[in-house]
Amino acid sequence: MTIAVVTWKEVDAALSTVIDPELDEPITDLGFVTERVVTGGDVLVRLRLPTAFCSPSFAYLMASDAEDAIARLPGVASVRVLLDDHHDSDRINAGVAARNGFVAAYPREAAGELDELRKVFQVKAHAAYIERACTVMLREYGWEVADLGRLTFGDLPTEGVREGLGRRRSALGLDTSTDSLVMVDADGTAWPADRIELRLRFAKAIRISIDGNAHFCRGLLRTRYPESAADQRARAQDATPHERVEAS
Structure with a gap:
């Protein structure tokens, strides 16, 4: 039996489908992706944004979309998407990893999902x-x-x-x-x-x-x-x- 192995190019192609909602451009074109590490079926992606105070809702949306896009690739066993240098990086990263949605990550602030x-x-x-x-x-x-x-x-x-x-x-x-x-x-x-x-x-x-x-x-x-x-x-x-x- 042949086991699918995800490639760096496939990861990059998946990330190119993730759109910054406000700017209507792929995060890859904008320069928001800093690192893509593929180890067998495990994928790690790091993101950055223009300021440390970019809207947490937009940041969460892009990080979550990136994780979803990569998770759909054949051969992917695990995905970790990390947002660096944001004032709420820890909260956003934990929320995306938990896959419980934006409201679970921001129960007091969020009016609903995104x-x-x-x-x-x-x-x-x-x-x-x-x-x-x-x-x-x-x-x-x-x-x-x-x-x-x-x-x-x-x-x-x-x-x-x-x-x-x-x-x-x-x-x-x-x-x-x-x-x-x-x-x-x-x-x-x-x-x-x-x-x-x-x-x-x-x-x-x-x-x-x-x-x-x-x-x-x-x-x-x-x-x-x-x-x-x-x-x-x-x-x-x-x-x-x-x-x-x-x-x-």
């Missing part, structure tokens, strides 16, 4: 990416704002744009078939044709906020840990419109 918080930021990320994708279609493919109401998932360029929006849609349980409309809310309701331009402006404001926060947090991380610059991958927003979306 699913609703995650959903709030997934909705924002989806709206922001619609604006990104539409910008590409308007600037590079000759579409007009008046026609965006009929834009379908299949109309989007397959490389980068469709995949990027697909990830945000899948996170919300939305349809990703080629004939599904792009301009929809988080519950799948189509945007009214006479509100598309206004909704795009609102989505742009969300996108600018996400981009600004991401840029700021990357800078804070480099200030706190100068060596993290080598671990950060170039931001998609620093390229041309099409390259920008492809990289994300």
Whole structure:
């Protein structure tokens, strides 16, 4: 019988699916992962954040998601994810290791588990990416704002744009078939044709906020840990419109 053995590359690929909810970027791209140790089926991962006072809820969410992503890999016997240099590292690390949820780790402070918080930021990320994708279609493919109401998932360029929006849609349980409309809310309701331009402006404001926060947090991380610059991958927003979306 062949026994599956987890590899470093598989661990890294799993970590690349873990998203900072506020910044809508993988923790691997942001430079938050400092160490990955694979010993047989045992995996140890260490994380860092831009400040010692980053929100415990976000920190817990990312550490817990990292543990879950690695635990799903064939051949993994045990996982330990440790957050370093945070004011609440001990509490977060103990809570993630216990796998009892955020409320158990923060019984006095937590109003509930983090699913609703995650959903709030997934909705924002989806709206922001619609604006990104539409910008590409308007600037590079000759579409007009008046026609965006009929834009379908299949109309989007397959490389980068469709995949990027697909990830945000899948996170919300939305349809990703080629004939599904792009301009929809988080519950799948189509945007009214006479509100598309206004909704795009609102989505742009969300996108600018996400981009600004991401840029700021990357800078804070480099200030706190100068060596993290080598671990950060170039931001998609620093390229041309099409390259920008492809990289994300």
